[in-house]
Amino acid sequence: MMSKFTETRFGFAAESFEPTPASIPPVKQIFRLRTPPGLPVNLHPLNPLLFLLRCAQICPQKLALAHPDVEYPVFYSYAVWAQRIQNLAYALIMSGIQPGDRVAVIAPNSPLIADAHHGVLAARGVLTPINTRLTKHEVSYILQHSGAKIILVDHEYVHLVSDANARCIVSMDTGRVSDPYEDFLNEGRTFSAEKGWSGLDMELNEDSAATLCYTSGTTGRVNVLTVTIYPSDEDYWQPKGVLSTLRGSYLASIGNAFEARLDRNAVYLWILPMFHAAGWTFPWAITFAFASQITMRTVSNSLIWSHFKNFGVSHYCAAPTVQIGIINDPDAVRLPSPIMAIIAGSAPTAHLIGELEKKNILAVHVYGLTFTYGPFTRAYAQPSWEMLSLEERAKLMARQGHSFATAQEVRVVSFGDNDELIDVPADGKTVGEIVTRGNIVMKEYFRDERATQKAFRGGYFGSGDLAVMYPDGAIAIQDRSKDIIISGGENASSLAIEQELSTHPDILEVAVVARPHPRWGERPMAFVVLRPEKVRQWNKADNDFSESLKVFSRGRLPGFACPEWVQVVDELPKTSTGKILKTTLRGIVAKL
């Protein structure tokens, strides 16, 4: 007997799952959107929705989406999933969504938000994913600023939108009849009158908006070269709407599929929150490659390992801090088949790369921002590096590298008097700002022309990240300006210090910030999380550990970069996406 999903390993659970009646596609279908007349024969507007239609036609029985770790698990084949997305598109149109209207989604990684990445585009709406860890106040601000007409909301986050001025569709995340979201899809199916895909219009302008993602605090844009002090906390948390286009999303997702070597045999595990910069365009990269995806509402390391071991996971994206949790989980083993881990958010340390490799997890270090559709550079490994030690290799791998397959170019510059760009010398030393331009750059800040103009100074998008360029053209982030510690007149990179300290055998995680010093101006202070098995050893011996680490660092770092203070903590404060909240640490330091 052949499994209903011939390409899945979920076995019985997937086989016995019955999608709702409205999710079952008709036998005869046309997998093409309505092409308005007048389009040149040699042109179809780029649109990442098109990938899904190919999946539905070419591999309808393949597992598209598994959501196994909930009370009501669901398993959708591409045929069924595409029908649900089509239903969603019609339901949105029926509810009054016009081309260009914003549709918000607030959900953990789950079918609801995965559907929305395709269904909202099919309705020619603009997807506005909202970070589930924001406060109600912040969510209200985003809903108001975006002017979202409809909110797709997971049951767990209904309280965040209780006073929203828009229609809310609640998903109970069951995929079963009587779930309000299923009712909505059902209405869409009824409304479509089986007109199918060809009842939906192709968007003719590929420069139209695809998503509107609001930046969280840590990615809040700061023009580091003009603003010398970091903005106040209020400004810091003021989210800005980053508008992406269909063309950019299409090209960025193809770039991601190619760089990550996604293919039909790939199984992508959602660890990165999909609400984060539209999941770095992976929702579409996965469909471009005919791959399968697994969503988990909450990230737990033991669950991750269960999927790694049992369900053939081949790819995931996550920040280094998340990866540290993964490799240190008690369930961690060496995997029989390699997994490709796309790492972004901050540079992986040598220790992390080494530990991942021991588990047969291959690190691909990419760098990107919400404004660049996620990744737009990659540290391309060179074959000659294989002869280097892990530490030497990791130092090269930790660089942000070169521009991505479908990105245009990355430069490290300072600005002249007339905003002209002056490239820093490619010497690996001179610090400038990372700028980029081209198809993998946002269209604009939504409803903020002034901020857009500022961000696009000199015809390039200014990232706000400070970096050097090496002679081989690779860029390496030195730190945001605030992360540079000015110690005795020398510029010490907190990133470089962290990189070195993390090689200490007892350290699990470390973050370094500047602390005022009467003599040197500033000196580094290190916040350290010890490895679980070392906690006992250093229990009530903080001073001893501190001394040991200082000795350790003196052999590896210049004097001005050695930590003057060491604080052992249970955990580091982090954002929802796993970035270390240095502002919180600075707050602690300020009170010392």
Added chain:
Amino acid sequence: MMSKFTETRFGFAAESFEPTPASIPPVKQIFRLRTPPGLPVNLHPLNPLLFLLRCAQICPQKLALAHPDVEYPVFYSYAVWAQRIQNLAYALIMSGIQPGDRVAVIAPNSPLIADAHHGVLAARGVLTPINTRLTKHEVSYILQHSGAKIILVDHEYVHLVSDANARCIVSMDTGRVSDPYEDFLNEGRTFSAEKGWSGLDMELNEDSAATLCYTSGTTGRVNVLTVTIYPSDEDYWQPKGVLSTLRGSYLASIGNAFEARLDRNAVYLWILPMFHAAGWTFPWAITFAFASQITMRTVSNSLIWSHFKNFGVSHYCAAPTVQIGIINDPDAVRLPSPIMAIIAGSAPTAHLIGELEKKNILAVHVYGLTFTYGPFTRAYAQPSWEMLSLEERAKLMARQGHSFATAQEVRVVSFGDNDELIDVPADGKTVGEIVTRGNIVMKEYFRDERATQKAFRGGYFGSGDLAVMYPDGAIAIQDRSKDIIISGGENASSLAIEQELSTHPDILEVAVVARPHPRWGERPMAFVVLRPEKVRQWNKADNDFSESLKVFSRGRLPGFACPEWVQVVDELPKTSTGKILKTTLRGIVAKL
């Protein structure tokens, strides 16, 4: 000691090769074209030249191009090759090439034509590759029609352009100082005054022409549904200029890189002539993937096997007839690592697929035309097919399949009274014409508006190929209209008959055409090439073989499709690209 090319297996030959002084790039370079002001920050015009600049920056020491089988072998790293291409661009500009001017190239697979695919684009010219097997008369027609201002010509083909009204640059294919082509490159380097890539303008309009490829006879467009008889031989050999765009070339080459799974470890062997539809965009697909390529002036099966065995070839493209030669070569063995063979031109038979697999060569069947940048559909193998017999699987694999990664859509239609397209039912039976549209379709017939309009009837490009659509949406060519044999009122597909007859154990190759029959109107006639080891067995026993084949086919084909006549021949007439010349066979039949 590290090899100069750390990623090549050519060993000493490559190490000891010294490129000409003008090919050595300066140490400091900027890998970016001049971006004119005014371009939106979130846009860079798609252009396949950009891939080469990434290679030169990211993997400068990697082997880009090997041309080993000549008196003066050459081996270019990406750094050197990109410099040569830059020199070529400047030399063309210095010689008066303006944006949009045509530059012809007449060469076998060699560095000259590989360079031209990038260098002409860098000069914003339009590449016009010319089939080396054409007559002088035909070449003159193309040179005149295209209005080529400069001709890059290999020394072997100088006679074809002896009276051309344009400047000819002759390559002796040596890559050594004193070769006239090297002088030309040297002039370019001098002219550039080391302005480098940023002295060359980016083409702002991605819909600008990239290549102008003239169709040879066998791909001459015939609107089969309006023209019931095949055009006369004069019309047949009238070449038409197919104009492609930068945007289309960019997207088609990314599609090919992804579908063929090209990557940095790939080594592509040029068996397909590069002049054929701009090498199906593989000249750019290879650079998109940072892969290496090997050129051979002449295709010899023993040379092919030498490269397969010794130089890590991982990919090649070729028509089935060429593949038959490869698998039947005495040097053929099972390869330790799989090679991906991209097959187009006609459908591979079960026998061919099986024999390739025995050698560890994996067949990928694609379908395309000069008008579609080469491949635009692919027979996507389904995992469930693995349970089928080779013959059943091959039948499914022989279908032309579904539209390509970056193609828009493929339809099988008839035309209504007002040129509206009427899809045939997806029943695997009803025959219609294959049409397509979108980014992977030519821009126009150069200087032939009437033909363009005709080709773009109903807003789609009509391929002239007849096909059915199966319930799974896959298309399968039934034949060009002339290849349908109307036998006793039934439509017999010569392709289907060939497919069956090729499974006969004694047959190496077979072609079937219609022959007039007093009773049935037409009946199939088979031209057969025997396997070398079977020639003796059937020597002077043609009638016996003929009877044996008829008995064989009666068990497998309907009566009207069984060959009425069988002719054993030493070889089948073929075009330069390996397609069987059915017109020649029809000429033979007409004289019987």
